[in-house]
Amino acid sequence: MGGERVNTQAKGSPDTAPADAWEPRIVAFFCNWCTYTAADLAGVSRMRHAPNVRIIRVMCSGRVDPQFILDAFAKGADGVLIGGCHIGDCHYVEGNYKTIRRVQMLRRVLHDMGIEDDRFRLEWISASEGEKVKLVINDMVTRIRALGPLGLPQHVRDWDAELESLEHAVTADAKEVGTHVG
Amino acid sequence: MSGKPKIAFYWCASCGGCEESVVDLAEGILDIVAAVDIVFWPVAMDFKRADVETLADGSILASMINGAIRTSEQEEMARLLRRKSQLVIAYGACAHLGGIPGLANQFEREEILRCAYEDCPSTVNQDKVRPQPRAQENGRVATLPILHRMVRTLDQVVPVDYYLPGCPPTPKLLGQAVQALLAGTLPPKGSTLAPDIALCEQCPRKDSKPTDLQLEEFKRPHLTPLDPQRCLLAQGIVCMGPATRGGCEAQCIQGNMPCSGCFGPTSRVRDQGAKILSSLCSNIAAKTEPDIDRALATIPDPVGTFYRYSLAGSLLRKRVWPDSAKR
Numbered sequence: 360m361g362g363e364r365v366n367t368q369a370k371g372s373p374d375t376a377p378a379d380a381w382e383p384r385i386v387a388f389f390c391n392w393c394t395y396t397a398a399d400l401a402g403v404s405r406m407r408h409a410p411n412v413r414i415i416r417v418m419c420s421g422r423v424d425p426q427f428i429l430d431a432f433a434k435g436a437d438g439v440l441i442g443g444c445h446i447g448d449c450h451y452v453e454g455n456y457k458t459i460r461r462v463q464m465l466r467r468v469l470h471d472m473g474i475e476d477d478r479f480r481l482e483w484i485s486a487s488e489g490e491k492v493k494l495v496i497n498d499m500v501t502r503i504r505a506l507g508p509l510g511l512p513q514h515v516r517d518w519d520a521e522l523e524s525l526e527h528a529v530t531a532d533a534k535e536v537g538t539h540v541g
Numbered sequence: 542m543s544g545k546p547k548i549a550f551y552w553c554a555s556c557g558g559c560e561e562s563v564v565d566l567a568e569g570i571l572d573i574v575a576a577v578d579i580v581f582w583p584v585a586m587d588f589k590r591a592d593v594e595t596l597a598d599g600s601i602l603a604s605m606i607n608g609a610i611r612t613s614e615q616e617e618m619a620r621l622l623r624r625k626s627q628l629v630i631a632y633g634a635c636a637h638l639g640g641i642p643g644l645a646n647q648f649e650r651e652e653i654l655r656c657a658y659e660d661c662p663s664t665v666n667q668d669k670v671r672p673q674p675r676a677q678e679n680g681r682v683a684t685l686p687i688l689h690r691m692v693r694t695l696d697q698v699v700p701v702d703y704y705l706p707g708c709p710p711t712p713k714l715l716g717q718a719v720q721a722l723l724a725g726t727l728p729p730k731g732s733t734l735a736p737d738i739a740l741c742e743q744c745p746r747k748d749s750k751p752t753d754l755q756l757e758e759f760k761r762p763h764l765t766p767l768d769p770q771r772c773l774l775a776q777g778i779v780c781m782g783p784a785t786r787g788g789c790e791a792q793c794i795q796g797n798m799p800c801s802g803c804f805g806p807t808s809r810v811r812d813q814g815a816k817i818l819s820s821l822c823s824n825i826a827a828k829t830e831p832d833i834d835r836a837l838a839t840i841p842d843p844v845g846t847f848y849r850y851s852l853a854g855s856l857l858r859k860r861v862w863p864d865s866a867k868r
Contacts, residue, residue: 518691
């Protein structure tokens with residue numbers, strides 16, 4: 360995922376592109392048995408939805424390690440969407456119960472870490488609900504467009520700018536250190 | 542100075558417990574002193590920074606640096622010791638993953654300074670004086686280190702060769718690390734010098750851990766009488782054992798207290814907090830959203846619980862203030 364804040368179709372490098380070139384980027388984890396099949400159905404039914412979602416197929420929404428979600432945000436995603444089978448329909452019987460228990464807690468962690476609630480979403484979408492795939496994606500893109508970029512990689516670059524002056528001072532000449540001025 | 546290998550110890554944002562763990566080698570420290578020259582150890586010996594500056598680059602065999610990095614002075618010393626040392630060892634949870642000081646990454650620098658210098662009930666500071674990096678009075682200039690915007694792990698500031706985990710590391714692990722260092726038998730660079738296995742595997746209560754926990758709610762250890770034999774998770778206590786590296790010999794468990802995660806994750810896990818969240822929450826019994834939320838509400842502070850020692854080293858690192866929050 361190169362070029363934070365910028366749609367891959369946009370022209371120009373991330374650093375020079377104008378702010379209005381930003382397009383939301385959403386990472387979606389869809390379960391093989393329900394939501395991925397529904398996305399397939401939406402495709403063959405020629406439904407149109409916003410092109411801002413990168414879909415990753417997993418065997419079960421319960422396979423989505425919370426680390427995947429945090430890593431997606433840390434690498435520049437503006438939102439993360441998980442799609443699984445409706446409760447009671449899990450191909451592995453209990454998988455989506457584990458999903459919702461983790462997701463409910465992860466929501467609180469993300470909220471406490473300053474990531475807005477609308478950036479993280481769990482939806483139960485069965486294999487026949489192609490229309491719901493379209494509606495959920497379009498709605499999420501609208502909400503995230505209103506929030507603006509999350510841009511965690513850019514935040515990290517901003518935070519680490521405070522390390523630059525001493526890096527040069529101490530690396531250039533040890534005799535120059537001792538000023539404590541950062 | 543003899544031809545013995547040179548070792549340095551330094552402390553950054555830490556409590557002093559890591560220094561204490563070196564002293565806890567007891568008479569074992571005499572063997573170390575016989576084998577190496579300690580060229581820098583501010584807590585115990587009278588060396589100054591100038592003594593380090595006069596050493597040739599790379600002339601220290603290993604620097605053991607404890608504490609997180611949160612001021613310009615700590616950053617400067619970490620960079621200086623990195624330059625003078627062949628090996629840098631992150632010593633203890635704070636240097637390894639940010640430790641307890643890393644929890645400050647839930648706040649902005651301004652919030653922290655305002656709390657400490659203005660809002661704290663025990664603070665008397667009518668003029669709201671804040672520490673200044675540079676102040677002049679009667680022609681004399683005084684300087685202070687700058688508080689960074691965030692707490693960092695040592696390896697977010699300088700390259701780190703090895704990690705000794707723990708709050709603090711045990712004298713046994715330190716002794717083994719020094720032996721391996723002197724014998725030239727250290728594992729590949731980047732390794733954590735402790736067993737790469739979850740604490741549960743080494744736990745004396747392992748046999749009483751059920752396969753399916755079916756947790757109804759989480760109990761607080763200070764409000765709950767604890768069975769000293771039975772798995773703490775089975776008693777509804779948040780124990781970080783499943784997501785924490787072993788090597789501590791389950792000292793907290795043997796004191797009838799749950800693991801709080803100070804050894805960090807094993808090498809297979811990137812984000813310890815996410816992993817224990819995953820493990821604990823998927824094991825609750827509730828099946829409907831209100832029941833699930835009720836059970837989860839018994840963990841009042843998820844970030845402080847799951848990331849107690851690892852927030853600065855986690856995937857998110859610090860609370861963000863997106864543009865929408867600023868508006």
